[in-house]
Amino acid sequence: MATTLTRRPAGSDRGARVAVTAYFVLYGVVLAVWVTRIPAIKQGLGLSDGLLGLALLALPAGVLLITLVAGRLVDRVGSARVTCLGGTAMSLFLITPALARGLPSLAAALFGFGAAAGALNVGMNANGVLVEQVSGRRVMSSLHAGYSLGALGGALAGGLFARAGVSPLATFLVTGLPSAAFAAAAGRWLTAGTGVTRTETAADGAGRAGPDATRAADAGLDDVAGLAPGSRSAAVPPAGPRWLARPGAVILMLGIAGLCALLAEGAAADWSAVYLQDNLGTSAGFAAAGFAAFSVAMAAGRLFGDRLAARFGPVRLVRCGGLVAATGLAAGLLSGQPAVAVAGFAVLGAGLSSMAPQIFLAGGQADPARPGHGLARVVGVSYLGMVGGPAVIGGAASLVGLPLALSIPVVLALCVAALAWVLAVPAALRTQV
Helix, strand or coil, X not given: CEEEECCCCHHHHHHHHHHHHHXXXXXXXXXXXXXXXXXXXXXXHCCCXXXXXXXXXXXXXXXXXXXXXXXXXXXXXXXXXXHHHHHHHHHHHCCHHHHCCCHHHHHHHHHHHHHHHHHHHHHHHHHHHHHHHHHXXXXXXXXXXXXXXXXXXXXXXXXXXXXXXXXXXXXXXXXXXXXXXXXXXXXXXXXXXXXXXXXXXXXXXXXXXXXXXXXXXXXXXXXXXXXXXXXXXXXXXXXXXXXHHCHHHHHHHHHHHHHHHHHHHHHHXXXXXXXXXXXXXXXXXXXXXXXHHHHHHHHHHHHHHHHHHHHHCHXXXXXXXXXXXXXXXXXXXXXXXHHHHHHHHHHHHHHHCCHHHHHHHHHHHCCCXXXXXXXXXXXXXXXHHHHHHHHHHHHHHHHHCHHHHCHHHXXXXXXHHHHHHXXXXXXXXXXXX
């Protein structure tokens, strides 16, 4: 098997990386602005907690539904178009919840918002995979850092609008319209096409180097035995059980790992402040420090994630991240001290920071013939964890109390560490196309 990597001029690669990073930032800003104005939407429509919760379910329903078709769209029309259309639609759909006049119209607006957000999520992650292939450099963690920083900025902006008494409609217009204009215009700088072309040669099937493939994936490299990135002289079978030679099995395993990672992430986001205030007796202001520390540590971890993945490899990075996350949160919970608990949430964020980027990257490589399909499936299964995480923790807390229920993210982080080996498989599968 001979693999040819089509490279573009360095300047265009940098422009493409900046462009897709901007879409990650946009995603974080728009989503965070919506979250900060949920209380105002609830008050304006006079909804109870139960009715609001029912309406909010429409958003993840839209996300999950679109992932069933977004992968096919990426494979058919390209990730650049899906990213551009998804970013524009998400920005415009941000405005619609403020126009709702009741529960049905709010649910419909959130369903459309979720579908647009899901399309952007799949498209921009697929484009990130493409940027890595074309540039030969690891960029996925830094892209997700853009999302984290955008979410922090969006939360700050939304909070300032709320404190100033600005209506949700005005907030969403000020945020959504410029974001839509940017999303529609920035698509021209995204990487288009497939980036990588593979051709069959007489060497196809000759020679096997399974251990080399595993080491290459673990080292975070595309090369084997010193070959240039993106080129291999022989097909390399995947490591692990024989059933993992099928892309569908790899996608399922990656989806399970992503589900565990995002469930732990969602649990910390929604329950850290509740734990600090209700169980440790802190003030509301101090309680917010838990999620702030978690978010800042996650953003920082993603900024350095590409360098760590290149040096230590995705398998070691995710495995060590899971162990660090579990240890940090467990120590914080066992201490019973507010300051130590905040530090524990920060360590949890740092440990989880590189999991989703590396898992999504592997998902985009798991099915070389249909990269968008594989990525969409991994994203869809993973986001079940983000959606269901808060409910799982809440249900467990009602039975055993919140401190013990928060041990679930500890267990899940350990599960991701145990599943980290599956990240080595897609690198081997890529050579079999």
